Amino acid sequence: MPLSSSCRPTSLALAGIVTVLAAALAPAPAAARNCGGATPCDCGDTVTTEATLTRDLGPCTGNGLYVKSGVVLDCAGHSVNGSDLRGAWYGISLDLATAGTVRNCRVTAFRRGIRIRGGSGNIVENNEVVLNKYGIDVASAAKASRITGNLIHDHRDEGIHIGTDADGTVVLDNQIWNTKREHIYVLDADDCRIESNLLHASRKAAIYVKNSHRTQVTANVVSDRAIQVRGNSTGNVFTDNDLTGNGYIVDAQLQPDGTWLHPHDNTFAGGSIQNTGYCFRFYGSYDNTATAIATDGECIPITELARGGVVPHGNTVEVVPLP
DSSP, X not given: OOOXXXXXXXXXXXXXXXXXXXXXXXXXXXOOOEEBTTBOOOXXXXXOSOEEOSSOEEEESSOOEEEOTTOEEEOTTOEEEEXXXXXXXXXXXEESOBSOEEESOEEESSSEEEEEESOBSXXXXXXXXXXXXXXXXXXXXXXXXXXXXXXXXXXXXXXXXXXXXXXXXXXXXXXXXXXXSOSEEEESOBSOEEESOEEEEESSOSEEEESOXXXXXXXXXXXXXXXXXXXXXXXXXXXXXXXXXXXXXXXXXXXXXXXXXXOBXXXXXXXXEESSSEEXXXXXXXXXXXXXXXXXSOSXXXXXXXXXXXXXXXXXXXXXXXX
16 A cells, blocks of 8 residues: 555655664774874874874874974974864864874865864974864963974965964974964064064955064064054054055054053064065054164155054154165
């Protein structure tokens, strides 16, 4: 006897049955484990002793690898590949680690390629971090991290994000390009050093320093976008940076509570600005000093506008001809 319409399985019900059967028959994913030494690593593992990869990993549907304190992960040029979907949050994570090292890895298709969360003295060196949402993220008050010699490119948000209280972070000798937002973003972090990086083709600021103090920005080569200093940023020093296609912007910023914060007492010395209409723009900022900035004569040395109730004052700019 044919089934009545009330008893006949619907297509939705049949699809559900198929899904359940497929899940039951599919092989279970390998459980995350400790790896390193003689134990090879796979997606989701925690590197607990020195490890050198001998093959590419992934695509990882979850996180890639976790690196513990004092451990060196050397990918030897191999890739840690994500799925670029929810769940693939971090490619390589140094989570509350101290003196961990990640080197020679290619990390791609995660929400954050390499993440340093808390801890101190971790090193990220000589990696290629490409096609993630964020390239390298320094978070949760991680101290004295060192990010050096990396290729960081084609990200959907920021290249390197240095977050709240990630004090003493060093960003040295990296190349960063094709970033949808900022190449290097320093937010509420003090005593950082941004030095000798090659930065080009971002859609926002090349280097963005917000509510940060005593940052040293030295000998970077920047094209297309500005170096921007915002909010309560004071005592930062910018030395011998070469900018082409844009200059410096030092501007007040409106906070969520309706107050304005105004950058002041930042210094700029040496380096050059070329092929742009404006050398320095001071918007609601005051008592900032620039000396011996070489220009090609095309940019207006100083432009000032009131912002957030403050008329700029005490800002000085000295420009000299390019040699």
